[in-house]
Amino acid sequence: MVSQESTPNMPDMSSLNCRSYDHLFKLIIVGDSCVGKTSILQRFHGETYLPVSVPTIGIDFRIRTITIENKIIKLQIWDTSGQEKYDSITTSYYRGALGVLLVYDITNRKSFDNIKSRWIKHINDHTRKGVKMVIIGNKCDLQMKREVNSEIADALAIDYGLKHFETSAKENI
Template sequence: MAFSTEEQQTEDYLFKIVLIGDSAVGKSNLLARFARNEFYPNSKSTIGVEFQTQKMDIDGKEVKAQIWDTAGQERFRAVTSAYYRGAVGALLVYDISRRQTFDSIGRWLNELHTHSDMNVVTILVGNKSDLKDAREVPTREGKALAEAQGLFFMETSALDSSNVNAAFQTVVKEIYGILSRKVILSQENQKQDITWMMDGKTVVLQGDHEADSVSRRRRCCSS
């Protein structure tokens, strides 16, 4: 059976997204909940690197999010460069019931910026929001840090599914939006310096050079 080009191109986009943060903040369970709607209360620390691919539909386009998960322990730092290579999105996760995981956010951001593009779409995720009685990091602190660093922000619970899909979708939709704007700008730039004669006058199309830079806005999504 012959397939048309449209039928063969079932996948429109593939985005690599990384999960980062200290060990035991719940990165693997966030991924399990998002990709398979599963939760493992007695899950062990991730060894090395794992990834899952999840399909999403955005504006009628099929987007595949390839989500990478790695161990937060220091002894697995050797995977760093390969882990971040090609990433266009990141979920930076801390545990709201363990302040030290929140205090590590600056180090993780430095690592992300060192090994990947500075414009990686990043959301700060305060996980385990179900542990209300054990909370050590107030929501306002997470929001304030996200605003200061120009990140999205959301609190999640892999246990009860709260905001898990929304956190991943926020990153994927923003990446798609940036890509779409770049495509439009690229098409506009192709028209730059094109001249033609109209009513005896030469008309020059000027591109919008300022629009070509997509600035990192300070943005914050409340839970």
């Protein structure tokens, strides 16, 4: 019988079962190339905005721990490439995701159209049924170049029972 007490020669076994968080949530960020997925993740992680970003090849991730109502939440956020040639790599990382951020660029209508025509279907095909999704319009600091009206994006979100938000990774909004 092994005792749970610490001895000079034996570590306290009960400490091996301790976690530094109450909940772990795996989230994935998807969307076309160059919509700002990586920049959003970097800013959320507390990093400085970089005006020039290298496209994500395959997949990358960051971890951030937050506290909500006295619970420590560990967020594991996976940044995916928007290029179709990496789909076979990225979709294997969707397993176990509890949430998805569908990102488009408000200055690029095609990136928005692909939310409906590609990304929602893609997520439904490769994640568990009922995974939570939100639609994020990035680059809201570029109002003069806007190609996607926020009301149209709101309507798409309503059609799918989702929420829609706009942000600017550049301005940290």
